[in-house]
Amino acid sequence: MLEAADDLLVEVGYARLTIEGIAERAGVAKQTIYRWWPSKNDILMDAFVQDAAEALIPSDSADLRQDLRAHARNVAVFLTESDAGAVFRALTAQAQHDPALATRLRSEHLGKQRGYDRLPFERAVARGALDPGVDIDLAVDQIVGPIYYRVLVTGKATPPALTDALVDAVLAHLPPPHTEA
Amino acid sequence: MLEAADDLLVEVGYARLTIEGIAERAGVAKQTIYRWWPSKNDILMDAFVQDAAEALIPSDSADLRQDLRAHARNVAVFLTESDAGAVFRALTAQAQHDPALATRLRSEHLGKQRGYDRLPFERAVARGALDPGVDIDLAVDQIVGPIYYRVLVTGKATPPALTDALVDAVLAHLPPPHTEA
Amino acid sequence: MLEAADDLLVEVGYARLTIEGIAERAGVAKQTIYRWWPSKNDILMDAFVQDAAEALIPSDSADLRQDLRAHARNVAVFLTESDAGAVFRALTAQAQHDPALATRLRSEHLGKQRGYDRLPFERAVARGALDPGVDIDLAVDQIVGPIYYRVLVTGKATPPALTDALVDAVLAHLPPPHTEA
Amino acid sequence: MLEAADDLLVEVGYARLTIEGIAERAGVAKQTIYRWWPSKNDILMDAFVQDAAEALIPSDSADLRQDLRAHARNVAVFLTESDAGAVFRALTAQAQHDPALATRLRSEHLGKQRGYDRLPFERAVARGALDPGVDIDLAVDQIVGPIYYRVLVTGKATPPALTDALVDAVLAHLPPPHTEA
DNA sequence: CGATAATCGAGACGGTACGTCGTGTCTTATC
DNA sequence: GATAAGACACGACGTACCGTCTCGATTATCG
DSSP: HHHHHHHHHHHHHHHGOOHHHHHHHHHHHHHHHHHOOSSHHHHHHHHHHHHHTTTTOOOOOOOOHHHHHHHHHHHHHHHHHSSHHHHHHHHHHTTTTHHHHHHHIIIIHHHHHHHHHHHHHHHOOOSSSOTTSHHHHHHHHHHHHHHHHHIIIOOOOOOOHHHHHHHHHHHHOOOOOOOOO | OHHHHHHHHHHOOOOGOOOEEEEEEOOHHHHHHHHHHHHHHHHHHHHHHHTTTTTOOOOOOOOOHHHHHHHHHHHHHHHHSSSSHHHHHHHHHTTTTTTHHHHHHHHIIIIHHHHHHHHHHHHHHEEEEEEEEOHHHHHHHHHHHHHHIIIIIIOOOHHHHHHHHHHHHHHSSSSOOOOOO | OOOHHHHHHHOOOGGGOOOOHHHHEEEOHHHHHHHHHHHHHHHHHHHHHHHHOOOOOOOOOOHHHHHHHHHHHHHHHHHHSSSSHHHHHHHHHHHHTTTHHHHHIIIIIIHHHHHHHHHHHHHHHTTSSSSSTTTHHHHHHHHHHHHHIIIIOOOOOHHHHHHHHHHHHHHHOOOOOOOOO | OHHHHHHHHHHHGGGGHHHHHHHHHHTTTHHHHHOOOOOHHHHHHHHHHHHHHHOOOOOOSSHHHHHHHHHHHHHHHHHHHHHHHHHHHHHHHHHTTTHHHHHHHOOOOOOOHHHHHHHHHHHHHHTTTSOTSSHHHHHHHHHHHHHOOOOIIIOOOHHHHHHHHHHHHHHHOOOOOOOOO
């Protein structure tokens, strides 16, 4: 059922995604869908949560720059090339018109994702490679913000060269750990 | 007519914005709307272009940091607080499902806007305050990207402290102009 | 269960009478109803047979006119004022669209009722007060026919004055018993 | 459209007559039907009024018995054999559950029909062949009542022999005009 | 007297039709 | 000749019941 919704979204696009279509594709009665989900967006939300659960956990190589570069590349690929990314873009779009959906999206996905995005920095702090006073959230915004912006707004590509440059720019002015030399 | 569309969008939200509603509000027959605009999105697009034409041109104080900070603040306020910003968010959302709209939005608004966003940097280069080799587009992405990202995706606030920090972070590692000492 | 059906019919009318409603009202699962009755009409039919069993047996006063007048009044009151009459009208209505129901209604109720309707005439013949050659069925039709017609079709009232007049009109031209003077 | 409703009623019966079916048959959108008729019964009512307008006007032969016999036969044939009669039976059935429909049926059809049913008697009175004090409505009820009763309730046949007998029975005890001998 | 089956409530399910809303096209009457 | 008014074919909406189908839980009987 979630699978049917997922597939149809990718096939025909959000605009032509109908509950009747999902029901027919899933071989299910319309009422059965309404029994479990109040709206099309909730179906997509569940489909997305189910699919995207595993994704976008940064690796841990003990090298902050390397981890961030890999993670930024993964975020870009997820957003632009994966099916789950297509669902995410659709949900984000709908969330602009639907505050309840926005809340769900943030509480059920973006919160966790923010945790993953912070992970490389937190590991670096833990291993003493980064000053604990660094504003990690700001750093994360500076890396992933431009990626989402390009995907959702300008439509420009987000090649590795770009994501690498974003990472490098952020790292360039992060204070090194204070060494009592 | 565009006004009616504009008002209704703000009043009832995109989801409940109908062409019949716009026609009624404008005291006009539905067909008259169809004579000029092929779709709801095109009406909004025109309404947006009309309204937002003047906005978001950066000031010129001969101080790059000061100009960028002011501009970033303006972008944030436009996106979160103005009626035109609400229309922009709706259009950006719909553009996710409608490539033609995405194209219009980019060619009729974002291109010009990008020019404005670049202006402070170009002026700084012109007055010799910035190395001409700087990747201005990257710098712009790093400043405005996180703002759009917060507004469209995470829903977090974008106070002046944040936009200032973004500007400062970008300026911190921009190479100063090469001075032949 | 039959009681629940009966009550609901009188309360909400046939149009809003649902099997789910009956089940809920009777505190019973829908399937339990389906175990015993194939359809809504069959439930009503059983409810009617149970309730109406006692009704409409003509008295025997040894006076044909008096018996017929009393019986005709009873028929009119049954049809217009009793709950069982309401069920009968509903069943008769449905029988127009459902031949099987029509057959049940005739075999399980109307046949017996016709026997009761004939009784005063048969008693009169037996006691020598009526010519045995009389077409009793025709006479019955002429008395009860107009009553049902008014109730089911024209909706006009059927007061005692009317039923009495019907009886009198029929009796007026019935041949007296042949007396070999 | 009315034609489609009419045809479908005869073809599939009232129980399977759906508005979607009528729409499809008439090559029309469902909404177009709802624009003009609030319910299935109203469609049938209009279809019936249109079709049955001409029917059942008694002939005038200057012979009361002959006119009544012919008219009673026509009524019986109309009810049992014509398409319009099938619609009438369905409407009468639904009118049992729907007071508004009952009212329409009476005001738009039965009133006029009652006028036709009375006509032979009124003509007889006019030509001096019938006592003006006769209760014509009662006489009409006694003739057509049993016919409707047989058709709607008992389902027994209404052959000419029966309708003739009904007419004869009524005429048998009607007072002749008072002749000043 | 405890295992074993029948019966029941609850309610999910695939369906059909409902009556409503909005779309984009069209015709008609007005100014 | 453009416009308001609004009818129309169409597609989808969300709802109500239909009749069928598992599920446990609860009796009720029999071993």
